[in-house]
Amino acid sequence: MKCEEAKLLLADYWAQTLRDQDEMELEAHFATCPACREETVRLESMWKGLAALPPEEPDSKMRSRFYESLGAYRLGAESRAKKWWPLSPALQIAASFAILALGLAGGYALRTDNTSDQVAQLREEVTGMRQLVALSLLQQQSASERLRGVGYAFRAEPSNTEVLAALVSAINNDASVNVRLAAVDALHTFSGSPSTRQAVMEALPKQNVPLVQVALIDLLVDFKDRQARPELRRLASDESVNDGVKQRALWALETLQ
Numbered sequence: 001m002k003c004e005e006a007k008l009l010l011a012d013y014w015a016q017t018l019r020d021q022d023e024m025e026l027e028a029h030f031a032t033c034p035a036c037r038e039e040t041v042r043l044e045s046m047w048k049g050l051a052a053l054p055p056e057e058p059d060s061k062m063r064s065r066f067y068e069s070l071g072a073y074r075l076g077a078e079s080r081a082k083k084w085w086p087l088s089p090a091l092q093i094a095a096s097f098a099i100l101a102l103g104l105a106g107g108y109a110l111r112t113d114n115t116s117d118q119v120a121q122l123r124e125e126v127t128g129m130r131q132l133v134a135l136s137l138l139q140q141q142s143a144s145e146r147l148r149g150v151g152y153a154f155r156a157e158p159s160n161t162e163v164l165a166a167l168v169s170a171i172n173n174d175a176s177v178n179v180r181l182a183a184v185d186a187l188h189t190f191s192g193s194p195s196t197r198q199a200v201m202e203a204l205p206k207q208n209v210p211l212v213q214v215a216l217i218d219l220l221v222d223f224k225d226r227q228a229r230p231e232l233r234r235l236a237s238d239e240s241v242n243d244g245v246k247q248r249a250l251w252a253l254e255t256l257q
Contacts, residue, residue: 001025001026001028001029003029003033003035003036004151004154004185005151006026006029006030006033006036007036007181007182007185008147008150008151008178008182008185009022009026010040012178013026013040131156131157131160131162131163133149133152134149134150134152134153134156134163134166135149135162135163135166136149137149137152138150138153138166138167138170143174143175143176143178143179146170146174146176146179147176147178147179147182149166150167150170150179150182150183150185150186151182153166153167153183153186153189154186154189155189156189158189158190158191158192158193159193160190161195164187164190164193164195164196164199167183167186167187167190168183168187168199168203170183171183171184171187171203171207171212171216172203172206172207177209177211177212180209180212181211181212181215184212184215184216184219185215187199187200187219188219188222191222191223196223197220197223197225197227197228200216200219200220200223200225200228201220201225201227201228201231203216204216204217204220204228204231204235205231205234205235210242210244210245213235213241213242213245213248214244214245214248217232217235217245217248217249217252218248218252220232220252220256221252221255221256224256225256226256228252228256229253229256232249232252232253232256233249233253235249236249236250236253
């Protein structure tokens with residue numbers, strides 16, 4: 001199990017809803033990965049404390065704003081997908097075999113020292129398919145499918161603005177806290193982009209779930225983004241913010257000095 005896969009299972013691990021097999025694999029990973037083990041211990045106490053918080057009632061207009069935003073994004077995603085993927089199931093199967101054939105052809109090209117242009121074209125096709133799968137899965141109704149979409153986003157090109165926008169939209173709008181946390185983690189892939197840092201700073205004040213707030217704060221620290229200090233100060237002084245989040249913001253301010 002990789003560190004990225006382990007992080008996606010943490011929330012279910014703490015909630016004791018993991019399958020036995022997944023729990024055994026996760027604990028085996030902890031035994032061999034000190035970094036994940038220490039991170040899990042550090043966040044577990046906060047997770048348990050947050051469980052005691054009373055649920056917050058969403059604003060009456062939140063649902064309509066979310067679905068308006070989701071509908072607009074879905075229309076854009078569907079229009080892009082139509083260019084890539086046929087609607088007919090039969091043609092979809094044919095396209096799948098074509099992709100498989102392309103992969104085999106690429107492997108043959110590598111074995112026979114064919115031209116580098118063929119290899120580059122193959123890589124572009126694979127990258128495009130990963131992007132399409134990530135964007136498509138992130139629009140599914142099932143939270144587990146959206147988590148799979150985030151998993152594909154980990155393998156997207158760091159310069160892919162469409163996948164970046166989809167991840168930021170998930171952080172701000174997804175109904176599942178697990179999906180939102182996974183999307184925050186996936187933004188490490190895009191750490192080299194200034195637009196990513198700006199998107200994280202803009203997303204932070206929009207959050208009302210402490211776990212997501214803490215994850216975004218940690219991400220800004222990982223980015224070593226000193227421009228985030230004003231927002232962190234505001235968060236640390238906001239009386240309506242959870243105490244654990246304020247403490248994390250103060251820690252981030254000290255770290256980013």
